[in-house]
Amino acid sequence: MRFSLSSTGLQEWNGNVLAVGLPKGDVDSTATALERRFAGITEILKQQEFKGKPSDQLVITPLSEGPQRLVVLGLGDADGIDADSLRGAAARAAKASIGCDGTLGLQLPWTGTADADAEAARISAEAVRLCLYTDQRFRKESDPRRSPDALELIDLDPAAISGFAAVNATCAGVELARELVAAPPNVVTPAALADTAAGIAGDHGLELKVLERSDCEARGMGAFLAVSQGSDLPPKFIHLIYRPEGEVKHRIALVGKGLTFDSGGYNLKVGAAQIDMMKFDMGGSAAVLGAMRSIAELKPSGVEVHMVVASCENMVNGSAVHPGDIVTAANGMTIEINNTDAEGRLTLADALLYACEQKPDAVVDLATLTGACVIALGDEMAGLWSNNDGLAKSLDAAAQMGGEGLWRMPLRNSYKDGLKSLLADMKNTGPRPGGSITAALFLKEFVAQDTAWAHIDIAGPVWSDKGKGVNPAGATGYGVRTLVNWVLAQS
Structure with a gap:
């Protein structure tokens, strides 16, 4: 335009x-x-x-x-x-x-x-x-x-023309995210997400690595692979890299949940869970891919951006993970799966470990993670959890600039008791009260202690049934504007 x-x-x-x-x-x-x-x-x-x-x-x-x-x-x-x-x-x-x-x-x-x-x-x-x-x-x-x-x-004022500089690139990223989230799960598969990343890399000169199942096995990504084992479609672990010209002053990682369809596994989604809408469970990956598409065009200086997506389906067959199975993440931590419908955090566990291997100054993950966050904040606000006040404030400012609702939530360590397992190092879900908090605490276990980290639960605003404001009915592309604004502020 x-x-x-x-x-x-x-x-x-x-x-x-x-x-x-x-x-x-x-x-x-x-x-x-x-x-x-x-x-x-x-x-x-x-x-x-x-x-x-x-x-x-x-x-x-x-x-x-x-x-x-x-x-x-x-x-x-x-x-x-x-x-x-x-x-x-x-x-x-x-x-x-x-x-x-x-x-x-x-x-x-x-x-x-x-x-x-x-x-x-x-x-x-x-x-x-x-x-x-x-x-x-x-x-x-x-x-x-x-x-x-x-x-x-x-x-x-004639000087206001500078305000247009990033608009088309930012909106193109939002529109890409909308198209990915809106597309049916027989179109947007793990391979399709990898192809999207390849398209961005090819068009804008970014680096791309795609780890196949065997590569993930060699890295010990047992949490991610456990979720994928019930699907006929192979998992794809996607690493897209933007490197600026000149000196790198900041290195950041964007991690997106990439469940292209979530049946719930043997804890099958029923009733109000709206299984037909579980195509949007890759909304986090859509947001980070959209942001990378915008960043690649805008070419911010001084900031290196790593995008990580562990993509697969959560399906049911004779090979699918059982409730009660114990799996091992890439860092050796064992996880008792007491709910196969809490699969996103398992994929994110190995994705966060991989992201931290890139030695970033900060890691931000986006995920349609919990219904509990929707109950707490509705469908216009995403929840934010962070171990770093400065990072939380900068993300909040970026979200306000983009008109995307974001609300910081507590990361109360005492709630971690709900994740204790009798057999493994931890369970993948805690009690129902405070479910979005225990989910964030689970993810925190897979982030390097000296790394600033933020988790954004976008389960509410990823989709709008009727449309509101700048969002049409359907996929909103939530998160792209926040991430682009945040990255540009680092340059």
């Missing part, structure tokens, strides 16, 4: 769709400016009882001259307009523009300072592109939906 700043103001702007934001309490003055361009608009706003509330929206089409469509958006209280308000307004403008092609012009109450306006430009551009995304890969005939292919922001 093309982004630009308009060289003309509201009165002269000429494109296909014009969207204007009106704050509550300032409707009359802004409407007066609109009246000079569109005679009669003030009376229409009065008739519609337009007060500038966030729920207020007026679409007028066709117009006698100028743009094909005029969209007037309520923004709420003027002193309460923040990044989320701008993001929401831009998203509403994008949705209201569907049906028109060409250029969408957007005027919102910008701050008038260069840095803040650059941030507003980034937020608005991301929101518009992500809102206009549509996935029609699996339809016999595509829907010939018209939508703008260009965005112009009106009355913005």
